[in-house]
Amino acid sequence: MSTERVATVVGDLIKRINDAIDEHEVTYDEYHAAMNYLIRLGEAGEWPLFLDVFFEHTVERLNQGEGGTIEGPYYVPDAPWLERPYVLPQRDDEKGDVLILSGTVRSTGGRPIPGAVLDMWQADADTYYSNVQEGPPPYNLRGRMTADDNGEFEVRTIVPPSYHLPRGGPMEELLNAAGWHDFRPGHLHFIVSADGYTPLITQLYFEGDRYLDSDVASAVKPELVLSLRKHDSPEEMEERGLKKPFFTTSHEFRLKPQDG
Ligand SMILES: [Fe+2]
Incomplete structure (x- = not known):
């Protein structure tokens, strides 16, 4: 600078x-x-949390705009590459409702982007992120995958829970002192990238979440809120090889071509 x-x-x-x-x-x-x-705040290592919660949304809006949102403090590089059919790495008895997310990666002009990379991460049903919080095994609910020749992808995971920020430190102390709640609506995190395009950092949210309008990190945008469809017929479950009801939803990611 x-x-x-x-x-x-x-x-x-x-x-x-x-x-x-x-x-x-x-x-x-x-x-x-x-x-x-x-x-x-510094001694507790909570500066990244503090900055991402209170300020990243404005930096994000200026630099990404529509279709993007904040990265937050819990991204970890080098998540495992997944094989089709994509299932985000998880324990055999992973808690939570099964979610199948499908979608397309396109350019802002609408052209599908074959081979686009989706780097995805989320909290488990107990609200913990692997690698950065105690609980889940390494790289649980973190993975990288590619879109197919039509720019399409499908991945099975769990519906992410709304969660509160880490408690017991200076961040909680400040939110309590101001009388503000410390919740984020449930969300899936993504960094979507492809050669020749600016990487898109974003999150997906779900209709009906009680914290959509009061996200402590101010990171919800209307175009990122998806509706979940429940599937509970025996035929649908059998077709998917699942023993319990599941939810589906879809989203289109749009990447900006890099200029020159
Ligand atoms: Fe998050």
């Missing part, structure tokens, strides 16, 4: 914080509480 850019952006940030201090007549006690809080 150039000196000019740093001076402009950081200078404005400092000015606006000073304006807020002025406007709300912040006391010395409050100033010291804020300083102490920010130190503890």
Whole structure:
């Protein structure tokens, strides 16, 4: 970053914080509480969480726009490559409703993108992410797959639960102190990429989730909210080789061609 850019952006940030201090007549006690809080936030390793929850959505909107949303703090690279038919890696007795997501990867102009890569991750039914939280085995509910020659894909996973942010640290302390809830609506995370296109970072949500309108991370967009269709007839379950009812939904990802 150039000196000019740093001076402009950081200078404005400092000015606006000073304006807020002025406007709300912040006391010395409050100033010291804020300083102490920010130190503890760092010591607890919660700066990425804090920044992704409160600020990433604006950076995302400016840089991706429609069809994208925040990445959040729980992406892990090098998830296993999956073989067709795609099933996100999971335990034999993985809890949660079975979900079959199908869809297409297209250019913003509407052309299917054969071989596009979908890197997908989500929380388990107990709300935990593998590799970054205790509980699930490594790379559980994380995987990479490719779209077929028509840009289409289908993957079996579980319906993701809504979850609250990690508790017991400075992040929870702040949300409690402000009287704000700490929930995110259930979601699937994706990074979709293909040669010649800008990678799309996004999430998919589901109609009926009680936190769609009050996501603590402000990351829900209407075009990312899908409806789930329930299948519970014996014929449908047998056709899928499943012993319990399942849900289906679909989505079209649109990638922007890289210019020149
Ligand atoms: Fe998430």
